[in-house]
Amino acid sequence: MQADWFFDFVSPFSYLQWPQVRALHENGRVQITPRPFLFGALLDHLGSIGPAELPAKRRFTYRMASWQGQQLGRPLRFPPTHPFNPMPALRLCVAAGSGFDTIDAIFDWIWRDGHGADTVDALLPLAERLGVRDAAAALASAEVKQTLRDHYDRAIAAQVFGVPSLVAGGEVFWGNDATPLFLAWLDNPQLFASPEMQRIDALPIGIQRAAIAARAAAKAP
Numbered sequence: 001m002q003a004d005w006f007f008d009f010v011s012p013f014s015y016l017q018w019p020q021v022r023a024l025h026e027n028g029r030v031q032i033t034p035r036p037f038l039f040g041a042l043l044d045h046l047g048s049i050g051p052a053e054l055p056a057k058r059r060f061t062y063r064m065a066s067w068q069g070q071q072l073g074r075p076l077r078f079p080p081t082h083p084f085n086p087m088p089a090l091r092l093c094v095a096a097g098s099g100f101d102t103i104d105a106i107f108d109w110i111w112r113d114g115h116g117a118d119t120v121d122a123l124l125p126l127a128e129r130l131g132v133r134d135a136a137a138a139l140a141s142a143e144v145k146q147t148l149r150d151h152y153d154r155a156i157a158a159q160v161f162g163v164p165s166l167v168a169g170g171e172v173f174w175g176n177d178a179t180p181l182f183l184a185w186l187d188n189p190q191l192f193a194s195p196e197m198q199r200i201d202a203l204p205i206g207i208q209r210a211a212i213a214a215r216a217a218a219k220a221p
Helices: 012-026 039-046 055-072 087-095 100-112 120-129 135-139 142-157 176-187 195-201 210-219
Strands: 002-007 031-036 165-168 171-174
Touching (some): 002 012, 012 055, 012 176, 031 100, 087 135, 087 142, 120 135, 165 176
Antiparallel strands (some): 165 171
16 A cells, blocks of 8 residues: 655644654555645645634644643644744755655654744754755755645645645545544545445535635636
8 A cells, every 4th residue: 555645844733643654654554655745835725724823723723732742652842933934844854855764853853842944044953964965055946846846736636635644545534633544444445435434425515604605616617
């Protein structure tokens, strides 16, 4: 089985899910391809807002992430500001090869140690550790930018709607808490073929808010 893992370093839930994703790859159960991309661009595409853009939801989300980290025994310390611009961290990841150890190092820099990652200068010590000597030039390269764009295009084509997301066999498993569902589907690829799963897939929409309908109509060809 092969799967893409779409993520953004801005997401604490991507940080929390990463060890489980890496373990799945390393134990040979699934071949995972990590695909860093800009979550904010996806939100713009969907005409949506992030959880940290609603004050009450932001507070709850941060509490939930912190609590989940405690439950998982995974140290989690928020960076100096959040949301932050994750583009420098995403570009550094690609410039350093997007390997598993690179992803570990960037996640730890931001979410374990609480460092800033929103400028090239903030990432310089980490870039040197990852072997990226001229960080400013590397992060500005056309190749790095195109790779991130390709990952974004792939996410759109796969109908990804949030981060982190595992995509395999045409199915999208969104969120750190969806890991058990993904594992259940691996054990039983017919999981979504049951009568009830089929029924809810085709469930009619009873009402739709006017604002959503208007946005959908505006995007229609």
